[in-house]
Amino acid sequence: MRTLIHDARLLAPMDDARRRIPGGWVLVEDDRIEAVGSPPVPDALEADRRIDASGKVVLPGLVNTHHHLPQVLTRNVPRVQEAPLFRWLDELYAAWRWLDAEAVEVAARVGLGELLLTGCTTTTDHLYLFPLGQERLIDAEIRAARDLGIRFHPTRGSMSRGKSRGGLPPDDVCESEEAILADSRRLVREHHDPRPRAMVRIALAPCAPFSVSENLLRRTADLAREHALRLHTHLAETQDEEAYCREVYGCRPVELLRRLGWLGPDVWLAHCVHLSAEEVALFGATETGVAHCPSSNFRLGSGLAPVRALLDAGAPVGLGVDGSASNDTSNMLAEARQALLAHRPGKDPSRWLSAEDVLWMATRGGARCLGRDDVGSLEPGKAADLVLVDTRRLSYAGAGSDILAALVFSPFPEPVDTVMVNGRVVVEGGLLPGVDVPALVERADRASARLLDGAARATGFDYRRRPSRGRGNG
Ligand SMILES: [Zn+2]
Numbered sequence: 001m002r003t004l005i006h007d008a009r010l011l012a013p014m015d016d017a018r019r020r021i022p023g024g025w026v027l028v029e030d031d032r033i034e035a036v037g038s039p040p041v042p043d044a045l046e047a048d049r050r051i052d053a054s055g056k057v058v059l060p061g062l063v064n065t066h067h068h069l070p071q072v073l074t075r076n077v078p079r080v081q082e083a084p085l086f087r088w089l090d091e092l093y094a095a096w097r098w099l100d101a102e103a104v105e106v107a108a109r110v111g112l113g114e115l116l117l118t119g120c121t122t123t124t125d126h127l128y129l130f131p132l133g134q135e136r137l138i139d140a141e142i143r144a145a146r147d148l149g150i151r152f153h154p155t156r157g158s159m160s161r162g163k164s165r166g167g168l169p170p171d172d173v174c175e176s177e178e179a180i181l182a183d184s185r186r187l188v189r190e191h192h193d194p195r196p197r198a199m200v201r202i203a204l205a206p207c208a209p210f211s212v213s214e215n216l217l218r219r220t221a222d223l224a225r226e227h228a229l230r231l232h233t234h235l236a237e238t239q240d241e242e243a244y245c246r247e248v249y250g251c252r253p254v255e256l257l258r259r260l261g262w263l264g265p266d267v268w269l270a271h272c273v274h275l276s277a278e279e280v281a282l283f284g285a286t287e288t289g290v291a292h293c294p295s296s297n298f299r300l301g302s303g304l305a306p307v308r309a310l311l312d313a314g315a316p317v318g319l320g321v322d323g324s325a326s327n328d329t330s331n332m333l334a335e336a337r338q339a340l341l342a343h344r345p346g347k348d349p350s351r352w353l354s355a356e357d358v359l360w361m362a363t364r365g366g367a368r369c370l371g372r373d374d375v376g377s378l379e380p381g382k383a384a385d386l387v388l389v390d391t392r393r394l395s396y397a398g399a400g401s402d403i404l405a406a407l408v409f410s411p412f413p414e415p416v417d418t419v420m421v422n423g424r425v426v427v428e429g430g431l432l433p434g435v436d437v438p439a440l441v442e443r444a445d446r447a448s449a450r451l452l453d454g455a456a457r458a459t460g461f462d463y464r465r466r467p468s469r470g471r472g473n474g
Contacts, residue, residue: 001423003028003384004047008058009391011036012404013378014363018356020404026058028384031197031423036378055392056417057403059359060378061121061151061385062332063366065291066270066320069125069141070099072107073448075328078466085238085300089168091455092325095463096129097173098454101140103447108144110444113435114330115321116150116427117415121385122366122375123150126232126270126323128157128207129173135183142191142200148435149426151198151385153370154191155205155232156184160216166248168210177216181223188227196374197383197422203370205232209253210244217260230266230371232291233257236279237271238302254279263288268369270320271296272310273303280306284313289369292361294342295335296322304342307361308351318366319358333411336362340408355405388418390430 004027011024013036023039027047074095080088104127115123127138138154145152161167162174184204192202204224206212217233224231236242236253245253254275257263263282268289275283283290292305310317321327321335336358343353353361367376374383391403399406419427426432452463461467 001030001049002034002047003049003051003420003423004041004045005051005053005058005386005388006041007039008053008388009055010057010403011378012057012059012359014060014360015377015379024058026378026386028420028423031384033378033380033382033384035380051388051418053388056388056390057407058378058386058388059404059407060363060376061387061419061421062119062362063318063370063372063376064115064120064123064321064330064332065268065289065318065366065369066293066322067111067123067125067330068127068323068325069108069111070096070104070127070137071323071325072110072330072444073103073451074325077325077452077463079461079463080325081466083300084240085302086168086240088300088326091463093129093169093173094459095451095455097131097170097458098451099129099131099137100134101136103451104137105140105144106440106443106447108141109148109435109440111324111330112145112148112150113432113440114414115332116148116419116432117430118330118332118334119387119389119416119419120330120332121151121387121419121421122153122370122372124153124155124203124232124370126155126157126205126207128159128205128211130175131173138187139191145200148432149421149424151375151383151421153201153203155203156180156187157205157207158216158220159207159211161211161213165213167212174211177213177219180216181219184220184223188229192227192229194228199422201370203230203232208234208237208241209249209256210241214249214256214260217257217262221261224266230268231262232268232270233262235269235272236274237297238300239274242274252276252279254282258282266371268316268318270322271302271305273297273305275306277309280309280313280315283310283315287314287316289316289318291318291320291369292339293320293322293335294338296320296326298338298342299326299328307339307343307353311357316365316368317361318369319362331414332362333407334413336408337411355402355408358408359404384420384423386420387416390417
C-alpha cells in the first residue's frame, strides 16, 4: 500500500537540516516513509491512495513523554483543586485505590483519543497503583492503544514504600517487591517489542523516591538493563521531595539516583524542576532525559524546570502532558504553547524557548527520551507517523508569515485534521473513526463517580466539595 500526501501548505520534516518545504510531499509505503520531497511530485510516482494536503501543515507525529491515563477519571476534583503535590497525592490515593480494568480501559480510551486529536502519535504512560487483585491494568491500556492505533510505551510503575515504612502512600496501595518484579517480567514477555517501528514497548518506572525503596530502584535498574528496557521515574518535582530525600537518604534526589546507577542515556525522568547547575551539567554529560511538564508543574505549584540550561547542556528534553488530575487535559499542542510561554516571565530572555525549540522537544526530543530513532522526524526509513493540521481556520488567519510557529503560538484546542500512525489513518477529518464520543464520555463519568464515591466512603470526606480554606481541613 503506497500513500502519497501531496501539496502541503508547508512540510516540516523536523530533520537535522531543519528544512521547511512549501508544497512538499511525503510518500508512505505500508508502515514506513519511502520518500520526502519538494514540488513537483515526480510524474513516475504511483500511489494507491492520495491525501491532498492543500492548506495544511504536515509534520511528524508528536511524542508525549509523561502521563497517567487513569487520572482522566479524577480531573479537577474539587477537594484537591488547590492542593500542592503531597496533599494532592495523599487525597487522591483514596480514589485511585478503586481502579479496575474497566476504569483504566475507559480512561485510556479518553486520554489516548485526546492525544491523537491533538497530533500525538507516540505516548508513554506511567501506571504505578495496582489495587489488590487488579494486576492486569496495563494490559487494559494496551488494548485501548491497539484499538485506537497509537504507538504506546506503557511503563510498569510501582510503589513499595508505604506509610509504615516511612513512605507517602497508604500501605494497601503498595505491592511487594517480588510481585512488582514478577509482573514487570510478565509484561515484557507478553508485550515488549524491540523491533524497529514497534507499536508497543514496555519500560520500568518505580513511582518516586518517597514511594519506593532503594532496593527496588536498584533491582528495577538491573532488570531493565538485562532486557534493554528504558527506566523512568518522577524526580526533583517539589521542594517537599527534596526535604524528604535529605531526611531519609541524606542527599538530594539526583544524588540518590546517581548512587543507584539511575543516570544515563536509557533513563528519562519526569519534571526535574529543582536541579542545581551541577546537576544540569550531570544530566547533559550522562544524556539523562527529562520529560518537561509545565502545565502540571504550574497546576500543583511545583515550579519550573531549567529547560534552557538542560538543552544547552545537551540533555534530551521531551514534552509531557502529565496525568489528567494535574493538567487536566491530554492536549499536546496546548502543552507546547504552555512550554513556549512558561519560561518568559522574569528578566532574562536568554532563558526563553522559541516555537522551534518547543516543536523540536515535542518531536525529536521526545523520541530521544523514549529511545526511538524511528519516530520524531519525516525521513526515508522512519515510521509513517505524521500529522496534518488544517490552517484554514480563524485561529491561523493572519499568521501566514510563519505558519509552523503558529501551531504553537495560536493552537486551537482540538482537533488536528489527519493523523497517521505506522501508515494507518487514525484521525480523519478531525474525528476518531469508529469512536462514539458521547457514549465514551458517559462511560468515563460513571467510572469517575465510582472512584469518588469509594474515596468518600473510605475517608468520610465529600470529594465533590472544595475544603473551606484556612480551617485545617486537609
Ligand atoms: Zn507524573
